[in-house]
Amino acid sequence: MSVKRRALRLRLKVIISAALMAIIPVILLGITTYLISSHSLMVEIGQANRDTMKQIQERIDSMLIGTDKIVLQHAYSPTLKDFTKLANPFENPQKFQDVMTILTSMEVLINDVDSVYLYLKNSSLIVSPSGGLTSADKLDSHVMEAISTATEPFFWLDRKSESTVPRGGSHVVTLIRAISDSSDKTSGYLIININERAFFKIIQNMQLGNREMIIITPSNHIFSDWNKHLLTNDFLAYPFIRNLIASEDAEKFGVERIRGENTEEDLMVNYIKSPYNDWKYISVIPYEVLTSPFRWIKQMIIAACCLLILISLAAAVGLSKRFSTIIANLLELMKSIGGSMPQPAKEMDEFGLIRHYAESFQTTKESLVRQVQESMPLLQANFIQTLLTSTLDASELQNKLEYYNIPTQYPCYSVLCIELDHLRGQTESDVNLFVYAAINITREIIRERADGVVVKTPDNHIAVIINHGNEKDHEQELQGEIFLISDQIREVIESLLHITATIGVGNYYYSAQKIHLAYREALEALQYQLVEGSGRVLFIGRVQPSSAVTVYPTQQEQSILNQIKLGNLDQICHFLDQFTCHLKKADPLNYEHVRQSFTQLIASSLRMVYELDPVSGPSLFSYNLYQRVHKCRTTEQIVLWLKREVYPPIVELINRRRMQRKHDTVEHVLEYIHLRYDSDLSLPLLAELVSMPVSHFSSMFKEEVGMTVSDYIIAFRMEKAKELLATSELKVSEIADRMRYNNSQNFIRMFKKVTGLTPGEYRLHESPLKDALEGMQ
Numbered sequence: 001m002s003v004k005r006r007a008l009r010l011r012l013k014v015i016i017s018a019a020l021m022a023i024i025p026v027i028l029l030g031i032t033t034y035l036i037s038s039h040s041l042m043v044e045i046g047q048a049n050r051d052t053m054k055q056i057q058e059r060i061d062s063m064l065i066g067t068d069k070i071v072l073q074h075a076y077s078p079t080l081k082d083f084t085k086l087a088n089p090f091e092n093p094q095k096f097q098d099v100m101t102i103l104t105s106m107e108v109l110i111n112d113v114d115s116v117y118l119y120l121k122n123s124s125l126i127v128s129p130s131g132g133l134t135s136a137d138k139l140d141s142h143v144m145e146a147i148s149t150a151t152e153p154f155f156w157l158d159r160k161s162e163s164t165v166p167r168g169g170s171h172v173v174t175l176i177r178a179i180s181d182s183s184d185k186t187s188g189y190l191i192i193n194i195n196e197r198a199f200f201k202i203i204q205n206m207q208l209g210n211r212e213m214i215i216i217t218p219s220n221h222i223f224s225d226w227n228k229h230l231l232t233n234d235f236l237a238y239p240f241i242r243n244l245i246a247s248e249d250a251e252k253f254g255v256e257r258i259r260g261e262n263t264e265e266d267l268m269v270n271y272i273k274s275p276y277n278d279w280k281y282i283s284v285i286p287y288e289v290l291t292s293p294f295r296w297i298k299q300m301i302i303a304a305c306c307l308l309i310l311i312s313l314a315a316a317v318g319l320s321k322r323f324s325t326i327i328a329n330l331l332e333l334m335k336s337i338g339g340s341m342p343q344p345a346k347e348m349d350e351f352g353l354i355r356h357y358a359e360s361f362q363t364t365k366e367s368l369v370r371q372v373q374e375s376m377p378l379l380q381a382n383f384i385q386t387l388l389t390s391t392l393d394a395s396e397l398q399n400k401l402e403y404y405n406i407p408t409q410y411p412c413y414s415v416l417c418i419e420l421d422h423l424r425g426q427t428e429s430d431v432n433l434f435v436y437a438a439i440n441i442t443r444e445i446i447r448e449r450a451d452g453v454v455v456k457t458p459d460n461h462i463a464v465i466i467n468h469g470n471e472k473d474h475e476q477e478l479q480g481e482i483f484l485i486s487d488q489i490r491e492v493i494e495s496l497l498h499i500t501a502t503i504g505v506g507n508y509y510y511s512a513q514k515i516h517l518a519y520r521e522a523l524e525a526l527q528y529q530l531v532e533g534s535g536r537v538l539f540i541g542r543v544q545p546s547s548a549v550t551v552y553p554t555q556q557e558q559s560i561l562n563q564i565k566l567g568n569l570d571q572i573c574h575f576l577d578q579f580t581c582h583l584k585k586a587d588p589l590n591y592e593h594v595r596q597s598f599t600q601l602i603a604s605s606l607r608m609v610y611e612l613d614p615v616s617g618p619s620l621f622s623y624n625l626y627q628r629v630h631k632c633r634t635t636e637q638i639v640l641w642l643k644r645e646v647y648p649p650i651v652e653l654i655n656r657r658r659m660q661r662k663h664d665t666v667e668h669v670l671e672y673i674h675l676r677y678d679s680d681l682s683l684p685l686l687a688e689l690v691s692m693p694v695s696h697f698s699s700m701f702k703e704e705v706g707m708t709v710s711d712y713i714i715a716f717r718m719e720k721a722k723e724l725l726a727t728s729e730l731k732v733s734e735i736a737d738r739m740r741y742n743n744s745q746n747f748i749r750m751f752k753k754v755t756g757l758t759p760g761e762y763r764l765h766e767s768p769l770k771d772a773l774e775g776m777q
Contacts, residue, residue, distance in 0.1 A: 049268070057281050058390060060281075063199075080179055083127075084118070085122070117139065118190060120188050121186060121188050158172070158217045176191055212285075214231075252270075252271040265286060387465070391516060407452060413514070415463065415505075416464040417504040419461055419504075439454050442489050449468075489501070490536075504523060522540070526538060580635060609654075613653060673712070673716060681740075697709075715754065717739045718754045724738070
């Protein structure tokens, strides 16, 4: 028995040693796997945060650069230059009105602008659309101080309103650009105020979730999103914020721990610096939100380790039944850890349970792979949108192109932007049907001639990335190839879908990293359908002007305004056509100038309406005309809209106002005649009363009353004479004198001519004495 016991003990030691030798490597493998996967996931999260920060920085920089381009275009306006050189701006109201129109159009063209000012350096005055011409004392003192020390032609200025709240107050970002005369001497400044909400509107559109964004300017002002409060104290109270303010690095990434009153929290901080204006963008997100996937990885690794341990111990079961209890306990533990996995439907032995959990793990893996494959089209579309709008790092771009099946076979990349014309008024369902039909047509044509991908953009455009050509092809061959593809797409869409398509084409590039430049150029080329028309292929190199002398058709505008005063719709349409022809004569054509010219024409027309009818004019239109003109895609659409929807109601209002004014004028004259019929009245006297030419007044009076002025005066005086004859005992000669007749014979002759009776006969028939005698009889 002792030998058997020793053998059993030895056998048990061997089994335990073998089990330990199997379990220890499994645990080390699980820990290593967890650390590697956690590190890889953190690297991916950090890179994703960096890409997001880069997109935010580029979009805000693009907004600031776009604002500066608009301001720069207006800064060279001869109207502004001439106005800023005036010694007394009040002496030239016409130039003042032109300046107000330009400033109003700038408020319309610049998104999220708070205010626009023109500072006149010589007279220390400012002009604004809302305040008119006022003293420069109304400008912020920081702005005036910056202008007084300015040495650059333009600069950005940021400032914060006073507030005692740690995160209170609002920031205003101001663009100040100098206006110089012919001798390069500064005569004034354009001042554009942009509220910080404009920047955080861009951030909100990114849908960043539980993340707080902070922007630090070179003047150490801190812009914060008031909707997020991860950092509850004053920003300068956090050491990492102070370190980032002092940092000169381009990028940083790390985890910071902040302490509250009773809690501590780890935050992941991303920092990036803009090369355009040295603004620093800081993203703060709770570390716990980012690491939530780690718990799932941890559970999976623990489950996998338990499965391997279970297999090791199961081997021991074959050697000794004494381990069955231990194995059962371990299996129960594994069940509790893998509680989310499906449980066996029937009783199984230990090996059956091992097989069941192995199959469950395989099923879970296949499900994850299938989910990734099903979401691949959406992931690919999102990546293409990023590729079209952002600059991606070259080190990782190639891998992402291969992963998302973006073609890289050929060296050249071109981008087309397709817009389906005349879909306004269609239902959303019909628009989607047209767009997806056009996408399928484009894919078929691209597949025949080159390689590429086609996606729908959020604004219902169709973006096409074409990979084509070889390094030996000449520039004309590469451009010709893209033109053939673009024109074939346009013709097939028009033939099969019975709608026209306008296609913008950017320049080709030998690097996928510059696809966003080609897409931007294609979008810009598409804008030139405003001057070139719809249903065309527009190449940026052919439609974009190298330089343009923009001349506004002032004479035609004045003719239109004069016809508005006269209420002549036909002549308004005639001069509108001349206005459009004058714009199209510019060489080269510039779509921004054309759209801005129509915006200025609308502003001048509305100002004329408001002056003519201050009561009804402002409420004449129920929608914003400036927004509507920017939705029109071609010049023809703008002109047709003006002729059909804008100028007819204006003319109707002016004519209705003129008729009412004519009626009021005649009523005033009639009231004057009724009160002073016994005075000397004449046509020149009454015309002078209403400040009108005699001939014009005479024709207007006859048209309104139905008789001439002299006939009406005679008729009214005869009525008054009849009243006096019937109700008074005045002599006929006295009544004649009161009616302003030189002698009674003229009066009697005129009275009989009007009534058919002499005054005496009329008094006899109409006097109260006659009525009394008849009553006595």
